[in-house]
Amino acid sequence: MTDTATVHRLAPAVAARLLGVVLCTVAVLILLGTLAIAVLDLHTLFLLVPVTLTIALLVATWWAWRQKGWVARLTPEGYRIQWVRGVGAASGRWKDVEDAVTTTVAGSPVVVLRLRDGRTTTIPVEMLATDREAFVRDVQDHLQRGHGLRKW
Known part of the structure; x- marks a missing residue:
């Protein structure tokens, strides 16, 4: 045993459950954007907003688990x-x-x-x-x- 810090990370099964919650949130976000386009007769370019937010959320999730996944x-x-x-x-x-x-x-x-x-x-x-x-x-x-x- 050394005198340095020991880090015990999140189990893969638990991380997968958390990722499932994030992916469900992303799916709802894209669904709401798609419904807004259909109902409000918006330009399909508007779909870039939830897609961009989705990418940002996934990158933030990856960074959080990389830095704070213990x-x-x-x-x-x-x-x-x-x-x-x-x-x-x-x-x-x-x-x-x-x-x-x-x-x-x-x-x-x-x-x-x-x-x-x-x-x-x-x-x-x-x-x-x-x-x-x-x-x-x-x-x-x-x-x-x-x-x-x-x-x-």
């Missing part, structure tokens, strides 16, 4: 979680983490980081493109190092 970022000082509803404390320092446990919530495996002030961070492992055991080991390594413990 779920968990573990650094030597602490952690940060994003894209997770109901995560609890989305970030914290390792020194503030009392312990880490694995459990299931609603039938899905999660890692729960319990903080000293009573808050928790819940990380659903199925959202990660990382192997479950590898993620748990990575969290344990960061937690041990954050508390000043070294592996022998």
Whole structure:
């Protein structure tokens, strides 16, 4: 384990579901443009507006997933979680983490980081493109190092 940040990206299945939502939004946008052309008897050149917006939305989506497509970022000082509803404390320092446990919530495996002030961070492992055991080991390594413990 190194002293650098570890990034755990969004699982492909979850990214595909999010992309499906974006594509449905794009389809509705083009449909509305087409209906506006038909009903209001607009020039077909008007269809370039939703097409341009569609291209802009797809480029913005690609850029967002490229830059922010990670779920968990573990650094030597602490952690940060994003894209997770109901995560609890989305970030914290390792020194503030009392312990880490694995459990299931609603039938899905999660890692729960319990903080000293009573808050928790819940990380659903199925959202990660990382192997479950590898993620748990990575969290344990960061937690041990954050508390000043070294592996022998």
